[in-house]
Amino acid sequence: MKTKTSAKTIVILLLALLWLLVAFVPFWFMVLTSFKQSMELMTRPVWAFPDNPILTNFMNVINNRFFRFLTNSSIVVSVSIFLVVIISSMAAYVFARIRFRLNQPLFALIIAGLIVPIHVTLIPIYLLTTRVGIYDSLYALIGPYVAFSLPVSIFILTQFMRQIPYELEDAARIDGCGPMGSFFRIVLPLSRSGLVTIAIFNAVSLWNEFVFAFVLTSSPSTRTLPLAIWDFQGQYASDIPQIMAVLLLSALPLIIAYVIFQEQLVKGIMAGAIKG
């Protein structure tokens, strides 16, 4: 019995190490290569340590308007998150707290938005954007970003707000507090951790968003980080160390956030999956 358990422990440990390898090796390749010269990659084994590690790849990326892309991403993401948090908390309050005949059907309609593929909206949104004259500007991204973040955010917040005790609101009502008052003074302050969760969840997914940014912007001055990576790749396709430096630098903000706020970030990223 004893030998059997220890054999099993070894198998488990081996599997754990195997996956560790699978998960980590691509990162290792990225980091290792980003410090090499491009000639070095062709003449020496891929796994060799860089002969004399260089920072020129990173400097190139930074001098190539990296901070412009970083700023663009930050602006678009923070404005979108701000709007998503306000709009979805208002809608969630109505669904969780006010009883009326259309409550369930309207909520179901919003939830149905979860399955809509972005691509079915792409052509009309592109046409709308050009017609309104905001094509190739950061404004173009905010509308679709907010709209596609709403269903899951409203869903999570509604679940959250349903758990706040109704007695609190009843007490406030007796004291003459109307629905608006109880939203701002009771429900919203008590939903703070739910709001943080949806903010993190949407921030991570919008930070990495590709399709809308790809279709609705075109010039370097309006590109967000994922698109900057894409453009770089087109520009330096054969300079692999250069590309790896872009990948590493662009991943850094989230990795730093992960190191600092590990638990909260994981909880936020997983929030989208927590159903039923």
Added chain:
Amino acid sequence: MAATLHDSSEARVVTHRRRRFNEYAVTAVLFLLPAFAFLGVFVLWPIIDSFRLSFYKWNGVDPDLTFLGVDNWVRLAKDGVFWRAVRNNFIIVFLSLLVQLPIGLALAVLLDSGGRKFSFFKVIYFLPLLLSTVAIGILFKYIYDPYFGIINATLERIGLDALTQEWLSNPKIALYSVIAVICWQYIPFYMVLFLASLSGIPAELREAAYIDGATENKYFWSIVLPLLRGSIITAATLSLIGSLKYFDLIWVMTEGGPVNATELMATYMYKKAFSSFEMGYGATVASALFIVVLVTALTVYFPLQRQEEDIAG
């Protein structure tokens, strides 16, 4: 003012309540308005407009659209590339379900049984979720590179030269190479999802099962697995719908090539609308994608819902 003086207290309560009712109705409308405005403009209207455009021929620039009737839809029905894309989408669905969920579950069980000792593993396992899909796609494009990539280099190093491949340019295996990357990206997600529900199972349950003579295997199959039912269904649904909508990774790695070997509904739609400027036909492909996702979601959702009710009842 004079009227209120003569009101009975009961009438006053009624007016009071009516005022309240109105206030709630006004709040409901005001608070829902922004959400429905955004969803209407950027989700609902575009879906309808896509269907409308699917009946026209249009290059996206001309002021005039040519009405075609159902010609685009007939063309779609006969379009071999489109059906290939649908097939590829469903291959991704099935392989994702078959590979991601079991490995995700196995890793979750492993981390759960290891407790705190494994927290380092957890940190590393989670890393792929922090990279954008574009970054993952480009990273793996170079990992798969036949000359400078690490896969062929490693195979040669350990004497398995025979296994080296042109991973992304061989039409026979390109799709599977890409699916392997999809698995790499999403397995950690399902792992964390399962881990969350595993840690919700009380430890007493395991003790009780062992006291009753259950083996570890038995405990897993007849107690843990049924308790995970909810999260397995969630994971399967997410994986299913996500796989049908797939775009970013494939676009970055292969753009649907070589010769449509990795074409998906979404990449095909993008090419038609934005590379060859057939907006009408692109809209047709987009609408078809929407129909496929909707039908699949409904076919999965309703039987599951019924089953859920059976269990609850």
